[in-house]
Amino acid sequence: MSTATIELNPVSQPAAKLKPKEHGAYAILGIPITTALILTGPTVAGACVAVAAVTGFLAHEPLLVSLGHRGSRAQRATPAARRRTLILLATTIACGCTAMAVGSNAVRLSLVGCGLLAVTSFGLAVAGKHKTLGGQLWGIVGLSVPCVPILLAGEITTAQTAEAWGTWLIGFAATTMSVRGVIAAQKRRSRMIHWTAIAGLTVLVGSLTLTQFPLPVATLPMLAMSWYLMFDPPHAKQLKRVGWTLVIGTVASAIWMIGAF
Known part of the structure; x- marks a missing residue:
């Protein structure tokens, strides 16, 4: 095919997608939010935080496209983006x-933290660092944090809220390390850091449970899935199935957490 033909038929190339590409991020954002809403029941501040978190997340990809950080092909989608x-x-x-206006001082303070985390996470994406280990772990922090103001808006104590968020951070850190471990296995790279991280997180959960923190043990389904993937890493073509398997484990942890409250 000649260059002229290519130039005369630009529509032959698929348009840029405006939805977030990191599919695991949907679970990291959505499951803690859903769990928090179930635990607290309906509140105006909580509902507003949930909507703000979801729309802010969905704005991430079109904003990157608008700023020209998705390549030349994506520029055709700039007006829509x-x-x-x-x-x-x-x-x-x-x-x-609205959440700031109707929420308590604790809710307002946590919302400021959410905003700062969102800005820094977007900065990592602009810099192209969001797929690094540090970028992904920071992404877990930023994506899961909306559950904090929702729980606080539902009059969950600060201590319980911190424990719930910490539990999610442990679980998602383990699943992220396991997925990276699977990819490392396919590329025949060392997985020592992944083994060490998951072992450390498992020990941490055990230690917290023994010191009378009831929520971290809810990560056992997520930890079990993570260990399984490390011991028997599937082929790269099965990564989508791996993702859904981890979602099931995360849902099981959410149900466990709800029962533990």
Whole structure:
């Protein structure tokens, strides 16, 4: 095919997608939020935080496209990306401001933290560091943190809220390390850091349980899945199935956490 033909048929190339590409991020964001909403029941501040978190997450990809960080092919989708970004960010800001207005001081403070984490996470994406180990672990922090203001808005104590969020951080850190371990196994690279991290997180859960923290033990399904993937890493073609398996383990941990409250 000649260059002229390619230039005359630009529509033959698929348009850029405006939805977040990191599919595991949906679970890291959505399951803690859903769990928190079930635990607290309906509150205006909690509902607003949930909507703001979801729309802010969905604005991530079109904002990157609008800023030109998704390559030359994605530039054709820039007008649509800008429109979607404006709508989503406007919804995020409106819901966030409402939560700030009706929430307690603890909710307001936690929302400020959520905003700072969102900005730094986006900065990592712009810098192209979001797929590094540090970037992914920081992404876990930023994506899971909306459960904090939701729990606080439902009058869950600060101590219980911190324990719940810490539990999610442990579980998601383990599953992230296991997935990276699977990829490392396919590339025949060392997995020592992944083994060490999951072992350390398992010991941490055991220690917290023995010191009378009831929630971290809820990560056992997530830890079990992580250990299984490390001992028997599947082929790279099965990574999508691995993702769904980890989602099932995360849902099981959520059910466990709800029962432990």
